Every structure is written in structure tokens, then in C-alpha cells.
Amino acid sequence: xxxxxxxxxxxxxxxxxxxxxxxxxxxxxxxxxxxxxxxxxxxxxxxxxxxxxxxxxxxxxxxxxxxxxxxxxxxxxxxxxxxxxxxxxxxxxxxxxxxxxxxxxxxxxxxxxxxxxxxxxxxxxxxxxxxxxxxxxxxxxxxxxxxxxxxxxxxxxxxxxxxxxxxxxxxxxxxxxxxxxxxxxxxxxxxxxxxxxxxxxxxxxxxxxxxxxxxxxxxxxxxxxxxxxxxxxxxxxxxxxxxxxxxxxxxxxxxxxxxxxxxx
Numbered sequence: 001x002x003x004x005x006x007x008x009x010x011x012x013x014x015x016x017x018x019x020x021x022x023x024x025x026x027x028x029x030x031x032x033x034x035x036x037x038x039x040x041x042x043x044x045x046x047x048x049x050x051x052x053x054x055x056x057x058x059x060x061x062x063x064x065x066x067x068x069x070x071x072x073x074x075x076x077x078x079x080x081x082x083x084x085x086x087x088x089x090x091x092x093x094x095x096x097x098x099x100x101x102x103x104x105x106x107x108x109x110x111x112x113x114x115x116x117x118x119x120x121x122x123x124x125x126x127x128x129x130x131x132x133x134x135x136x137x138x139x140x141x142x143x144x145x146x147x148x149x150x151x152x153x154x155x156x157x158x159x160x161x162x163x164x165x166x167x168x169x170x171x172x173x174x175x176x177x178x179x180x181x182x183x184x185x186x187x188x189x190x191x192x193x194x195x196x197x198x199x200x201x202x203x204x205x206x207x208x209x210x211x212x213x214x215x216x217x218x219x220x221x222x223x224x225x226x227x228x229x230x231x232x233x234x235x236x237x238x239x240x241x242x243x244x245x246x247x248x249x250x251x252x253x254x255x256x257x258x259x260x261x262x263x264x
Contacts, residue, residue: 036063037084037094038129046083046092058082060094060108074098074106074113083108085129085136093127093136105138105154117159119150127154129175129219137173137182151184166196166203174218175226183217183226183245190214191233197226197245206245209253215243223247227254 033050045063051071058080060072072083074096083094092108096115105116105127118125118140125140136154140161141147148170151162162182163171170193171186180199187193195206195217208215209230217228224247229240242254 034061037082038086040086040088040090042088044086044090046086046094048080048082060092060096062086062092072108072113081106084127087130087132087134089132091130091134093130093138095126095138105136105140107136107154114157116154117157119152119159119161121145121147122150125152125159128173131176131180132178133180135176135180137176137184139172139184148189151182151186153182162198165198165201168193171196172216174216174228175220177220177224178222179224181220181224181226183220183228185214185216185228195226195228195243195245195251197224199224206251209241209243209251212241215251217243217245 034047036045036047039045043065047061049059049061051057051059057078060081060083062070062072062083072081074081077099079097079099081094081096083092085093090109093105095103095105097103103124105125107114107116116125116127121142122140123142123144125138127136127138130136138152139149140152140159141149149172151166151171151173153160153162162173166186168186169188171184173182173184175183182198184196185193186196191213193214194208195215197204197206197217206215206217212230212232214233215228215230217226220226226245228243230243231238231240244252244254
């Protein structure tokens with residue numbers, strides 16, 4: 001949400017001397033229904049917008065200071081689409097739900113959309129992030145037969161199931177760094193899962209902070225430093241505590257902004 005995002009930016013960035021800009025949304029898009037998901041080093045933003053002129057579909061957008069808002073055209077009727085990651089060279093990944101009922105990850109580059117492959121037996125996939133080499137990461141599953149989430153990467157157009165490397169029945173990958181680190185969560189089930197870092201075939205289980213029972217990493221930089229959240233499932237509202245993991249410092253719970261009760 002723009003209003004919410006502006007408040008967070010004002011608190012987190014304004015106090016550090018950054019300028020905060022509120023970007024006006026175009027006609028048909030309410031400012032309360034805009035969710036930025038990722039930004040490139042050059043300031044190009046991708047995310048999701050509610051389009052009230054097209055039957056209240058959720059559209060994936062690209063925004064830059066030079067071009068303003070642009071909606072990704074999938075060439076078919078869609079129910080919803082989310083742009084979740086972008087590289088400096090303009091490769092965008094996310095997911096699209098078509099009117100045929102298929103939810104599938106996509107790769108968008110130079111005006112062309114490619115749907116990403118599913119793992120065997122799956123009926124959906126979501127791409128959460130992409131690195132400078134064009135390797136995307138996310139998860140795939142079959143929600144009809146109850147197949148658990150499987151963390152995956154897409155490399156050179158092919159999907160790779162990370163389940164054998166992670167050694168857990170369910171997993172999701174949330175981010176991938178330019179050095180190849182993949183982060184996410186894994187476990188027997190969600191309620192007892194923990195964050196992981198996968199790099200060069202080595203898996204690190206980051207554990208869960210004391211007092212919580214779930215941790216998840218959602219983003220990682222080129223140095224292998226990752227961020228995410230933890231939570232205690234029994235706490236009403238499932239408030240999140242922001243966490244950070246670094247190769248040298250391990251797992252750390254980050255302080256919340258003054259006056260807030262949850263964070264990611």
C-alpha cells in the first residue's frame with residue numbers, strides 16, 4: 001500500500017537523511033492498492049497495482065522516473081499478476097494467474113513474456129527474485145493434491161527442484177543474490193520451519209530465535225547477508241520480528257521501529 005509504504009519509508013529513511021517521494025498513480029489505479037515489490041540499482045520499481053478499469057484485476061507494473069507507470073502486457077486475459085524481482089539489465093520475474101486458472105511464474109525481458117516451467121506433478125509456480133545472471137528463484141507445488149511447496153531455481157530456461165539439496169519435504173525460496181546465494185525457509189511443515197541459506201551446494205539452517213517457532217529469509221545481497229522474519233505461530237495476529245543473517249555474525253533479531261509491533 002502506498003500510504004503504508006510511505007509511512008515506513010518516512011520512518012526508516014527520513015530519519016537517515018534520505019529523501020522520500022510519493023509517486024502519483026495513473027487513472028484506474030487507486031493509490032491504496034499499489035504494492036512495490038522490488039527496485040533496481042538505477043531506481044526502476046516493479047510491483048502490483050489494482051486496476052479498477054479492467055474488472056478489478058491485479059496487474060504487474062514497471063515504474064521509472066523517465067517512463068512512469070507501465071503495465072506488463074501478457075497478451076491474454078488475466079485474473080492477477082505480480083512482478084516480484086528485477087535486475088539492473090531489466091529482467092523481471094513474478095507470477096501471473098490467467099483466466100484458465102493457471103498460476104505460473106514468468107520472466108519478462110525486452111517486451112517478451114516467458115512462462116516458467118513447473119516441477120513434475122505441480123500445477124503452479126511463483127518466481128520471487130532474480131539475480132544479475134538471470135537465475136530466478138521461487139517455489140512450485142500442486143495445491144490440488146496437497147503436494148508441499150518445493151523451493152526451485154530457473155536457470156537457462158530449465159527448472160531445478162532444490163528439495164534433494166535441502167533435505168526437507170517442504171520449502172520456499174524467497175531471494176537469490178548475485179553471488180548465487182539462495183535463501184528461504186524449509187521444514188517438515190510451515191509451523192516448524194526455519195530459514196535456510198544455500199550456496200555452492202552447502203545448506204545452512206539458520207535456526208529460529210528464542211521464543212519463536214518459524215523463521216524465513218526473503219532477500220539476500222551479493223555478500224550473502226540475508227534478511228527476513230520470525231514469528232510465534234500461537235501469538236494472535238502472527239506478528240513478525242525482523243531478522244538478519246550474515247556469514248560471520250549468524251542470526252540476529254533486529255529492533256522494531258518505535259511505536260510498531262511487527263516488521264519484516
